[in-house]
Amino acid sequence: MSDISLSSLVPAYIQAFEPYTPSRPDHELMRRFGVDHLHRLNNNENALGPPPNARRFIEQFNPDLAPVYPSGDCFDLRQTLAAKFGKSENQFLVGNGSCEVIASVVKAFCQRGDNIVTADKTFAVYEWIAEFSGFEARLIPLREHGFDPQAMLDAIDGQTKIIFVCNPNNPTGTYWDLDTLRSFLNSVDNRCIVVIDEAYFEYVQEPGFPDGMNIMEEYPNVVVFRTFSKMYALAALRIGYLCARSDVVDIIRRTHVVYSVNSLGQKAAAASLKDDADFIDDTRTMVADGKKLLKEEFSKLGLNYLCGQGNFMMVKVPMSDTLIYRKLAHKGILVRTMTGFRFPDWIRVSLVQLPVMEEFCNALTEVLRK
Numbered sequence: 001m002s003d004i005s006l007s008s009l010v011p012a013y014i015q016a017f018e019p020y021t022p023s024r025p026d027h028e029l030m031r032r033f034g035v036d037h038l039h040r041l042n043n044n045e046n047a048l049g050p051p052p053n054a055r056r057f058i059e060q061f062n063p064d065l066a067p068v069y070p071s072g073d074c075f076d077l078r079q080t081l082a083a084k085f086g087k088s089e090n091q092f093l094v095g096n097g098s099c100e101v102i103a104s105v106v107k108a109f110c111q112r113g114d115n116i117v118t119a120d121k122t123f124a125v126y127e128w129i130a131e132f133s134g135f136e137a138r139l140i141p142l143r144e145h146g147f148d149p150q151a152m153l154d155a156i157d158g159q160t161k162i163i164f165v166c167n168p169n170n171p172t173g174t175y176w177d178l179d180t181l182r183s184f185l186n187s188v189d190n191r192c193i194v195v196i197d198e199a200y201f202e203y204v205q206e207p208g209f210p211d212g213m214n215i216m217e218e219y220p221n222v223v224v225f226r227t228f229s230k231m232y233a234l235a236a237l238r239i240g241y242l243c244a245r246s247d248v249v250d251i252i253r254r255t256h257v258v259y260s261v262n263s264l265g266q267k268a269a270a271a272s273l274k275d276d277a278d279f280i281d282d283t284r285t286m287v288a289d290g291k292k293l294l295k296e297e298f299s300k301l302g303l304n305y306l307c308g309q310g311n312f313m314m315v316k317v318p319m320s321d322t323l324i325y326r327k328l329a330h331k332g333i334l335v336r337t338m339t340g341f342r343f344p345d346w347i348r349v350s351l352v353q354l355p356v357m358e359e360f361c362n363a364l365t366e367v368l369r370k
């Protein structure tokens with residue numbers, strides 16, 4: 001029998017695609033780096049853990065529900081979201097993390113020869129999904145670390161189907177204010193879908209920051225992404241969603257896998273939205289305290305840093321980012337290397353409780369002193 005011929009079976013764009021290597025599990029990293037604890041500052045998780053209502057729900061989850069398929073279209077959760085945002089439940093589509101929702105949008109709008117437009121230094125999943133699906137990702141360089149509206153407009157052509165705007169941007173923390181966003185959307189003039197990824201929305205307190213949930217009422221081509229992975233600390237349960245006009249959602253739903261969102265996640269997400277105000281306040285305070293401390297420490301160390309919105313900061317280090325990653329991991333601290341985000345020798349650090357931030361600062365100071 002002859003062998004399988006992968007080169008003829010596999011599309012060229014898949015052969016050319018370089019797969020992402022996920023981080024090893026914590027127990028494996030602890031063994032490798034010889035430490036008995038690990039502070040995870042690498043994934044922008046909320047270190048406070050989920051809000052009280054979600055926590056209670058997870059603790060009490062009934063195992064008899066494990067054999068029962070979840071609601072295939074997140075019926076109850078969409079009702080809860082609709083009530084919270086004053087919209088129709090038909091305007092929401094929930095996915096297995098917003099990563100799944102990104103894939104559904106790309107599948108719904110792009111066909112052979114089409115392209116998407118986004119920035120070169122942003123959340124990489126937009127680019128990856130486009131490329132492994134065979135579509136061109138036009139990556140527009142950041143300008144002063146932020147998305148460049150004019151250059152993005154210039155990149156649009158008749159085959160551009162989706163523009164991804166990460167607001168605020170992961171990893172730089174920059175954002176478009178309401179005027180910038182509005183003028184961009186006016187210029188796009190409904191020629192393509194504009195995704196506004198608001199994964200860090202709940203962290204932002206700037207007065208001029210636009211709320212995609214309002215903006216989408218004015219612009220039928222706007223699709224807003226939100227997630228329960230960041231503020232609501234439910235990353236393990238994988239729930240994200242999009243909100244758009246219901247006729248747009250009807251189209252995207254056709255490409256979306258039903259039953260992809262598990263029951264525990266659906267229920268915990270709905271629970272997390274109830275009485276979330278104090279929890280959000282506490283998280284914002286933790287992040288603000290962490291930001292203040294890191295700014296002071298980075299300045300003392302003479303390091304160049306970026307500090308914007310979101311629960312993370314970036315800092316440039318005087319060695320390779322992979323080397324400092326290993327040195328910090330040996331001290332029980334995980335950071336995110338930024339070469340993959342096209343920021344060589346920068347690291348990104350999530351902002352968590354002060355004692356951990358202090359431990360990070362001490363570890364960083366030691367590593368740099370040697």
Ligand SMILES: *Cc1c(COP(=O)(O)O)cnc(C)c1O
Nearest residue numbers: 097098099123170199227229240
């Ligand atoms: C973390 C993050 C997401 C969330 O992804 P999930 O799949 O919902 O966990 C989406 N967009 C950006 C920019 C993020 O940083």
